[in-house]
Amino acid sequence: MFQLFRSIGTEVLDLIYPSDIYCISCGKIIDNSRTYRLCDDCMKCVKWAIGRTCDKCGKPLSDNNPMTTCFNCREHQHNFDKGYTCAEYGTHERAMVFALKYDARTDIAGTIGEMMYDRMLVDFESAELRSRYDIICPIPVHIERRRKRGYNQAALIAEEFAKRSGVTYSGELLNRVHQTSAMKSMTPGERVENIRNAFEVRKACLGKIEGARILIIDDIYTTGSTVDEAASLLKQNGAKETDFLSFASGADVFKTSDNLS
Numbered sequence: 366m367f368q369l370f371r372s373i374g375t376e377v378l379d380l381i382y383p384s385d386i387y388c389i390s391c392g393k394i395i396d397n398s399r400t401y402r403l404c405d406d407c408m409k410c411v412k413w414a415i416g417r418t419c420d421k422c423g424k425p426l427s428d429n430n431p432m433t434t435c436f437n438c439r440e441h442q443h444n445f446d447k448g449y450t451c452a453e454y455g456t457h458e459r460a461m462v463f464a465l466k467y468d469a470r471t472d473i474a475g476t477i478g479e480m481m482y483d484r485m486l487v488d489f490e491s492a493e494l495r496s497r498y499d500i501i502c503p504i505p506v507h508i509e510r511r512r513k514r515g516y517n518q519a520a521l522i523a524e525e526f527a528k529r530s531g532v533t534y535s536g537e538l539l540n541r542v543h544q545t546s547a548m549k550s551m552t553p554g555e556r557v558e559n560i561r562n563a564f565e566v567r568k569a570c571l572g573k574i575e576g577a578r579i580l581i582i583d584d585i586y587t588t589g590s591t592v593d594e595a596a597s598l599l600k601q602n603g604a605k606e607t608d609f610l611s612f613a614s615g616a617d618v619f620k621t622s623d624n625l626s
Contacts, residue, residue: 478525
């Protein structure tokens with residue numbers, strides 16, 4: 366019922382303030398010719414992952430990092446096979462994610478899904494991408510958070526990506542069984558403990574997982590603890606491959622004392 370009221374409220378707001386005429390990052394008035402509904406300034410300021418990226422997680426590499434993997438991936442072993450991202454998480458990326466997650470701007474999920482699909486077309490032809498994965502799986506949110514927010518933003522993004530890519534969407538593979546704490550101020554180790562055993566595989570979906578190549582979708586990637594937990598569980602239950610795709614990833618925090626040999 367709450368989701369229905371939220372949906373009605375969003376539709377009313379769209380009638381009064383049509384979302385297509387405002388930049389989804391800064392709110393500046395734009396016309397419908399703008400790519401990804403971003404004004405020219407925000408389009409330039411988004412930190413697109415178009416340069417050197419980590420061979421493992423896909424995040425943009427720091428200019429002072431001569432290696433082919435980010436500092437985090439050299440420090441921590443990850444359970445996923447390969448990661449991809451659209452941009453580095455910064456002011457403009459945060460504005461879009463926050464509007465989607467906390468301001469009921471569910472329309473932004475469609476645009477982010479479009480960005481993420483276009484990102485994958487940098488590495489794969491459309492037919493190749495369609496045949497590469499068997500299932501698109503979003504990171505789930507706990508039922509209490511879904512009730513409060515009215516939706517799972519990762520699921521909305523994943524649905525749009527699946528529609529564009531032609532890969533089967535399945536939002537029921539994983540269930541979030543524990544409500545986790547916000548991880549913004551946690552250390553990497555604390556994040557791992559916070560998310561440990563937070564997911565379970567739905568028994569009805571075991572047949573889908575066995576031997577499947579799965580692309581996990583989430584809005585933000587930081588240390589990888591969440592996607593690691595999901596990927597590990599899917600592999601334990603027979604998944605052949607678990608890659609992930611995020612809209613934005615944390616910066617490559619490179620330490621000059623790191624051994625570069």
